[in-house]
Amino acid sequence: MNRASSRFKSYTILITFIAILSISCSIIQNISILGNLNNSHSYFSKSSLNRSAVYDDNDIILIEDSIINETIFIMENAEVSLVNTTVEDSIYLFNAGILNIQQESSIANSIIVSDFSTVNIYNSSIVGNIECRDSSSLNIFSSQTYSTIIWKFDSSNLVITNSSFFQLNEFGISGEILIIDSLINNVNLNGLSSSLVYINSSNILFFNDLAKPINYITGPTMFNLLGSDVMYQTSERSIILTWIGWDSPIIDGYLNINFQILVDSQFYYEVNGSGFYNNYIGSLPINFTSTGIHDISLISIDSFGNNFTSTITIQITEYPSFSWNFFGIGAGILIVFIFISVLLLRHQQNRGYFSSIGNIFKKELSESKIKIIIFTIIGVVPGILLHLIFRMMNRLLGRISIDQVRTITNIFLSYYLLYFGIAFSIAFASSSIIGEKKNGTLSWFFSKPVRRWEYLWGKILAYLFIIILIMIPSSISFTLSGILFVNSIYINDLFSIGGFIFLIGILTLIPLLAIGILCSTLFKKMGLAIFVPLLLLMIVPSFVSFLPILFRHEWPLLFSYSYYFERLGRLWISNTGGGLSTILSPYSGLLGFNITPIDLSPINIVFILSFITILCLSISTIYFQKIDIA
Amino acid sequence: MKNPIIQTFELTKIFDNKTLAVNKLNITVYKGIYGFLGPNGAGKTTTIKMLIGSLHPTSGEIELFGKNITSKEKINIHNLIGYVPENPTYFSDMTAEKLLGYIGSIFHMPKQEIKSRTSYLLKLVELSDAKSRKIAKFSAGMKQRIGIAQALMNDPELLILDEITSNLDPLGRNQMIDLLKELRQEGKTMLISTHILPEIQKMSADSIGIINQGNLIMEGSTKELNQRLGTKEIRISPNIELFRESLKGFVSKIKEDADSLIIEANNLEQIWHTIAEISLKNNIIVKEFRSSGLEIEQIFMKALEKENKN
Numbered sequence: 001m002n003r004a005s006s007r008f009k010s011y012t013i014l015i016t017f018i019a020i021l022s023i024s025c026s027i028i029q030n031i032s033i034l035g036n037l038n039n040s041h042s043y044f045s046k047s048s049l050n051r052s053a054v055y056d057d058n059d060i061i062l063i064e065d066s067i068i069n070e071t072i073f074i075m076e077n078a079e080v081s082l083v084n085t086t087v088e089d090s091i092y093l094f095n096a097g098i099l100n101i102q103q104e105s106s107i108a109n110s111i112i113v114s115d116f117s118t119v120n121i122y123n124s125s126i127v128g129n130i131e132c133r134d135s136s137s138l139n140i141f142s143s144q145t146y147s148t149i150i151w152k153f154d155s156s157n158l159v160i161t162n163s164s165f166f167q168l169n170e171f172g173i174s175g176e177i178l179i180i181d182s183l184i185n186n187v188n189l190n191g192l193s194s195s196l197v198y199i200n201s202s203n204i205l206f207f208n209d210l211a212k213p214i215n216y217i218t219g220p221t222m223f224n225l226l227g228s229d230v231m232y233q234t235s236e237r238s239i240i241l242t243w244i245g246w247d248s249p250i251i252d253g254y255l256n257i258n259f260q261i262l263v264d265s266q267f268y269y270e271v272n273g274s275g276f277y278n279n280y281i282g283s284l285p286i287n288f289t290s291t292g293i294h295d296i297s298l299i300s301i302d303s304f305g306n307n308f309t310s311t312i313t314i315q316i317t318e319y320p321s322f323s324w325n326f327f328g329i330g331a332g333i334l335i336v337f338i339f340i341s342v343l344l345l346r347h348q349q350n351r352g353y354f355s356s357i358g359n360i361f362k363k364e365l366s367e368s369k370i371k372i373i374i375f376t377i378i379g380v381v382p383g384i385l386l387h388l389i390f391r392m393m394n395r396l397l398g399r400i401s402i403d404q405v406r407t408i409t410n411i412f413l414s415y416y417l418l419y420f421g422i423a424f425s426i427a428f429a430s431s432s433i434i435g436e437k438k439n440g441t442l443s444w445f446f447s448k449p450v451r452r453w454e455y456l457w458g459k460i461l462a463y464l465f466i467i468i469l470i471m472i473p474s475s476i477s478f479t480l481s482g483i484l485f486v487n488s489i490y491i492n493d494l495f496s497i498g499g500f501i502f503l504i505g506i507l508t509l510i511p512l513l514a515i516g517i518l519c520s521t522l523f524k525k526m527g528l529a530i531f532v533p534l535l536l537l538m539i540v541p542s543f544v545s546f547l548p549i550l551f552r553h554e555w556p557l558l559f560s561y562s563y564y565f566e567r568l569g570r571l572w573i574s575n576t577g578g579g580l581s582t583i584l585s586p587y588s589g590l591l592g593f594n595i596t597p598i599d600l601s602p603i604n605i606v607f608i609l610s611f612i613t614i615l616c617l618s619i620s621t622i623y624f625q626k627i628d629i630a
Numbered sequence: 631m632k633n634p635i636i637q638t639f640e641l642t643k644i645f646d647n648k649t650l651a652v653n654k655l656n657i658t659v660y661k662g663i664y665g666f667l668g669p670n671g672a673g674k675t676t677t678i679k680m681l682i683g684s685l686h687p688t689s690g691e692i693e694l695f696g697k698n699i700t701s702k703e704k705i706n707i708h709n710l711i712g713y714v715p716e717n718p719t720y721f722s723d724m725t726a727e728k729l730l731g732y733i734g735s736i737f738h739m740p741k742q743e744i745k746s747r748t749s750y751l752l753k754l755v756e757l758s759d760a761k762s763r764k765i766a767k768f769s770a771g772m773k774q775r776i777g778i779a780q781a782l783m784n785d786p787e788l789l790i791l792d793e794i795t796s797n798l799d800p801l802g803r804n805q806m807i808d809l810l811k812e813l814r815q816e817g818k819t820m821l822i823s824t825h826i827l828p829e830i831q832k833m834s835a836d837s838i839g840i841i842n843q844g845n846l847i848m849e850g851s852t853k854e855l856n857q858r859l860g861t862k863e864i865r866i867s868p869n870i871e872l873f874r875e876s877l878k879g880f881v882s883k884i885k886e887d888a889d890s891l892i893i894e895a896n897n898l899e900q901i902w903h904t905i906a907e908i909s910l911k912n913n914i915i916v917k918e919f920r921s922s923g924l925e926i927e928q929i930f931m932k933a934l935e936k937e938n939k940n
Contacts, residue, residue, distance in 0.1 A: 354705070354738045363732060367723055439719045447682035447713035447790070448736045449705040628645075629684040 055080050055097070074099055074117070082107075082124075090128070093117035093136070101126075113138060113156075121145075126165075132156035135175075140165075152177060152195070170195060170211065170248075177248075189248055192308075196278070197248035212308040213247035213257050213300040219283070220314075231293070233315045233575060234403050235493070238287045243310070246279035247302040255280060256303040264294055273300070291318035319406070320572060321492070322499030356450045360458025361465075364432075368466060371427055375470045378423070382416045383477020387484075394485045402490040405482040406497065406574035413478070413501060413573065414566045417508045418541075422533045424470075424509055428463050429516025430529035438524070443629045456624050460517060460617065467509045475502035500572040508565040511609045512536075514616035521620045521627065536561045549591070554598040564605050571602055633696060634658045635788050635819045636681065641690035643676050643844075651676040653844040654690065659821055662836030663814055666823040667930055673844040674823040675716060678792050681821075682713050694788070709737065712781030716793040718773050722766035726757055726776050729765060730783055737784040751779040755809070770797040778809065789813065789820045795829055807832050827930050840933045848933040855929050 053070045059079040066086045074080050074097035081100040088108045093099055094115040101107060102122040111126065113119050114133035121138075126145040132138045135155040145165040152158055154172035164183035171190050177197040184204045189197060189211035197211075219242030220234065247257045257280060259271040273280035288294060293315050301307045345355050365372075386409060394400050433456070436442040446452065479498030483491065515536065519529040540560055547556035557563040600608075636659035643652040652673040657666075668674050679685040681692060683699055695710060697703045720729055727748060734744035752758045755775035760768070765776060774794060781789055794810075795803045810820060810833055824830060830838065839849040848855060 349738070356736055359732070359735045363721075367721070440715055440717060441719045441721065443679060443682075443684040444713060444715045444718065444720065446684045447708060447711055448733065449708040450736060451705065626686070628679075628686055630679070 093119060132158060170197060187249075195248065196246065197250070198253075198278075199249045199251045201252065207249075209249065209302065209304040210306060211248045211302075212306045213245060213302040214308055215243050215245035215259065215298050215300040215310050217296075217298055217310050217312050218242045218244060231313050231315050233317050234401075235317045235319055235406060235574075236401050236403055237291075237316065237489070238285055238487075239314065240283055240285050241296060241298070242281070242283040243298055244279055244281050245273055245298075245300045247300070247306075250278060253277075258301045260299040260301065261286070262295075262297040262299065263288075265297070288316050291316040317575060319493070319496070319574075320500075322496040322503070322572075324495075324499065327499060354449065355454055356448075357454045357458045357461070360450070360455055361462045364459050364462035365465065368428070368462070372466055372469060375420075375424065375427070375466075376473055378420065379470045379474030380477040382412045383474070383479075383481045386412055386478065386481035390482045390485045400482065400485040402486050402493055403574070403576075405486055405490075405494070407576045409478060409482070409497060409501075410569045410574040410576070413504065413569050414562070416474075417505065417565050418537055418562055421508055421512050422537050424467075425512045425516040425533035425537075426530050428466065429513045430519050430533060431526060432459060433517070433520035434523060434526050434529050437520075437629055438526070440630075446629060452625050453621050456517070456521070456621060460513070463513050463517075464510065467506060467513065471502050471505040471509070474505060475499070497573055500568075504565055504568045504572065507568065507606065507609050511612040511616070512561075514613040514620070518616040518620045521624045548595045552593060553596045557598065564600075564609060567600055568602060568605055632660050634660055634693075635695060636664075636821060637693045637696075638677075638681075639691045639693075641677065641680060641692060642688045643673075643680060643685060644688045651844055652680070652687075652841075655841070655844070655846050657839045657846060657849060659819065659839075660837065661817075661819050663810075663830075663833050664819070664821045665830035665833075665835035665838035666821055666841065667825070667827060667830065667838055668823075668841035669825055669934075672825075672841045674825075674841060675792055676844075677841070678713075678790055678821070678823055681790060682711065683708070709784060710787045712784065712786035712789045714774070714777040714781045714789070714791045714794055716796065718777045720765050720773075720776070720780065723764060725762050725764055726752060726768075726779070727761040729776065729780060733780050733783045739784070747783060747785075751782055754782070755779045756805075771799065771802040774798060774802070774806065775809075778806075782813075787819060789818050791820060791822045793824055794822060795824065795826060803829065838929070840930055842934060847936075848929075852929070855933075 052073060053067065054073045054075075055078040056073070056076040057078060059081075061081040061083060062085045063083040064085060065082070066088075068086075068088045071089045072080070072087060072091045074091065074093045075095040077096045077098075079098040079100070081102065082105045084103045084105055086106045086108070090109040091099060091107065091111045093111070093113045094117055096115065097117045099111070099113075099117075099119045100122070101120070101124045103124070105124040107124070107126045107128060110128040110131065111119055112131045112133070113136040114131075116135050118137040119130070119139070121140045121143045123142045125143060126148045129149040129151065130138060130145075131151040131153070133153045133156065137156065138150070138152075138158045138160075140158075140160045140163045142161070143163045145163065148165040149167040149169060150158065150160075150165060152168065152170045152172070152175065155174040156172075157175050158168075158177045158179075160177075160179045160182050162181045166184075167186040167188070168177070168179075168184055169188045169190065170177060173192050173195055175195050177195070179197075179199045179202050181200075182202045184202065186206045186208070187197075187199075187204050188208045192212055192214055195211070220232065220236075220239040241261065243259075245257055245259060247255060253276045255274060255277055257273045259273050259280075259282060261268045261271070261284060263286060268286065269284055271282055271284065273282060286296065293313060295311055295313050297309050297311045299307050299309045342358075345358065348355065389408060390400055390405065393404065433442070436445070442455075445455070475498045478501045479494050483494055486494065512533065516529070516533060519532045523529050541562040544556050544560040544563075548554050636657065638655050638657050641652055641655040641657075642650075644650050655673075655677060657664075657677075666674055666677070676685060680687050681694070681699075683704060692699045694707045697707055699707055721732070724732065730748040730751060731744055734747060739747065748761075749758075752761050755778050757772060757775055757779065760772060765773065768776065774797060778791075778794075781791075791810075795806050798806060807829060810822070814820065814833075822830065822833065822835070835852065837849070837851045838855065840847050
């Protein structure tokens with residue numbers, strides 16, 4: 001019984017405790033809600049604060065009134081007009097409130113204007129201060145406010161006409177102050193001069209200008225708009241610096257400003273930018289004596305000695321010069337090698353070894369005459385198009401820089417090689433053997449004393465010769481396209497570009513030839529042999545070009561054939577332009593992340609392309625010996 | 631003893647590890663015309679392509695002029711061969727004259743010789759008027775003729791001709807046969823593959839090889855094959871009734887044709903003896919006693935029948 005009674009007591013205590021806890025929580029919660037309700041409504045309640053007048057709804061005009069010991073709040077687009085009215089306490093405007101003070105009204109205390117609110121004062125007097133904040137507007141006309149201090153903060157606009165007041169304190173950026181026919185005891189400018197102050201026909205007793213004159217470098221490029229990480233690169237040894245500069249105050253329409261240009265912290269030139277205008281737009285050619293990274297600083301200095309410095313960093317890129325000496329030596333070695341080979345073959349022929357390689361080479365060239373003519377014409381078309389573009393640019397811009405020539409040439413080159421490579425591979429390498437294999441010509445031809453490898457290499461050598469034959473006029477057309485329009489000091493650059501285009505063309509087309517030959521020996525169907533160049537040059541690069549975004553690394557580009565010649569184009573012709581595969585990494589910063597580049601050197605690329613060539617031709621030669629030609 | 635020009639040893643070709651095209655083929659070609667016979671798809675062209683080296687044998691060996699074609703001598707062997715494919719395309723962008731010139735250069739012939747040989751061959755194949763025309767514009771007959779010309783450019787000892795008359799009209803066929811006979815007169819050895827048997831008959835092939843489903847089912851001279859197949863025809867007239875009764879016991883087949891008795895027999899000697907005996911005994915004068923060998927077409931059909939029975 002005792003045990004049951006004790007258990008009942010315990011339950012009662014527990015239930016009582018839970019009940020008390022629940023009620024307490026409920027009370028606390030309700031108090032909290034009530035409190036919040038109070039807080040959220042008290043500001044708007046007229047009755048809760050007897051010493052405030054809140055105007056947040058209707059427009060109101062107070063005429064010959066007197067508001068004593070009441071703070072006035074004007075908000076939510078409400079427009080309050082005080083006509084011949086006296087206000088003894090402060091007035092606050094926010095959320096686009098409008099206050100018109102007119103006809104000898106008097107404000108004894110401060111006016112605080114903010115959040116797109118506007119105060120218009122006409123023929124009245126203000127005793128207290130006026131603070132203009134956050135995109136507010138203040139217009140004072142014919143008003144005497146001798147003791148008033150006006151504060152101007154960010155993005156506020158002030159127009160003071162035919163008035164007098166004690167002090168103007170300017171802070172922040174943006175906005176405009178226009179003072180006309182007025183008397184001011186003291187003007188303090190503290191902000192940046194992007195907040196413009198115009199003073200016309202006014203009397204200022206004491207002027208304290210601490211506002212920095214502003215400048216903004218607009219050229220040689222607008223790249224600095226994109227962020228400080230992007231360095232402007234150029235191959236020009238002479239650039240034109242352009243800028244815009246302004247300063248506050250502009251007194252009676254006169255801007256008083258000077259500019260100093262420093263190159264690598266050394267004084268370079270001084271420009272007097274003073275004159276009757278609101279801002280100064282300047283330009284100055286700067287010649288560099290060395291390549292590499294250079295800082296250009298533009299210092300603007302106003303009449304009070306305030307200064308402001310803008311700096312851009314420019315990398316004067318020195319593209320490699322095409323070594324015509326090495327090219328000549330290489331071509332000479334090749335000619336000697338061919339000559340010796342021919343002599344050796346003749347010598348072997350005298351000893352009873354007959355080779356058909358020369359006959360097949362000649363036949364292939366002879367049969368390809370029309371194709372060679374067509375491809376030569378196609379090869380010079382980009383040069384002609386470039387010439388027309390440069391001519392048009394020259395007419396429109398007045399001048400073409402070597403940078404522009406390099407960039408546009410590089411863009412053209414990458415697309416030219418892409419489409420030309422596909423066409424070449426299909427027209428020559430992929431189709432030739434497969435066609436003869438398919439129609440039985442090859443089977444018949446091999447009943448003659450022809451070694452298979454000689455047949456294959458006779459064709460390969462003919463195609464190599466055709467590549468050289470086509471690339472010569474093509475490179476010349478690229479070289480000559482801009483020669484009439486660039487400064488003569490860059491003529492050597494153009495010839496260098498021409499040499500590299502020839503080299504890139506050769507380095508691109510030879511591995512493609514090897515791949516085409518491999519397809520032609522491996523496949524029996526023409527469709528497959530045509531599909532492979534398309535796959536390699538169009539489909540795979542299109543797919544692979546975006547993978548670096550996914551992997552944050554450029555390694556997928558190694559599977560894109562176009563990456564190799566585009567990369568050579570970037571290294572040798574222009575580090576801007578080119579195809580998609582090479583531009584992601586340099587500008588990945590703009591996308592908000594970084595892509596780690598592979599940074600293949602030309603030697604690496606030549607090695608990879610040579611490897612592809614040797615591998616494909618070796619497999620083709622071995623396989624061609626073994627296959628059945630039906 | 632004559633040296634074989636072509637000899638194959640257990641020559642086998644299997645395509646894609648599954649299609650048996652030629653099965654352990656042993657052929658021997660001596661000087662003269664060799665008719666390589668077989669129905670379509672028998673393996674003739676496959677064998678020929680192995681002979682010229684465009685197909686590699688799966689197993690077995692080929693000797694041309696006594697030399698293995700896989701040896702280093704292959705190029706020298708090819709100097710002695712002329713080949714005309716079944717459906718010739720050649721280098722169709724070339725003119726007839728250029729093609730022959732190019733083939734001559736492949737054989738490393740001197741320029742003067744190329745010129746004279748080209749002229750001679752174009753005349754031989756009656757294409758002198760079309761020498762500047764592109765081969766692509768040639769008719770089927772002209773293509774076959776330029777095929778012969780190109781095959782003869784190196785004055786080869788062996789000509790391999792694959793279905794040389796298959797695309798020709800009757801007139802063209804006769805002209806081609808005459809041309810081949812002419813070449814035979816010049817002492818060329820020819821391996822002629824065909825499924826049109828009367829032409830081989832017309833060419834008077836020295837020997838034939840019959841291939842079916844990749845297997846050589848018979849090979850030898852027409853005389854040898856006649857004997858081997860063992861069926862001869864004898865035509866006797868008049869008194870056919872008397873002969874029919876007497877010969878019934880040892881001839882395989884007796885037919886009547888108008889007033890003649892046509893006898894097919896295995897043992898010709900015994901028949902002759904029997905016929906002589908009957909005519910002497912009955913004092914009969916045999917007006918017509920004609921023994922004829924089988925035509926190639928018959929040999930071919932019999933060989934196929936025999937193969938099918940086996």
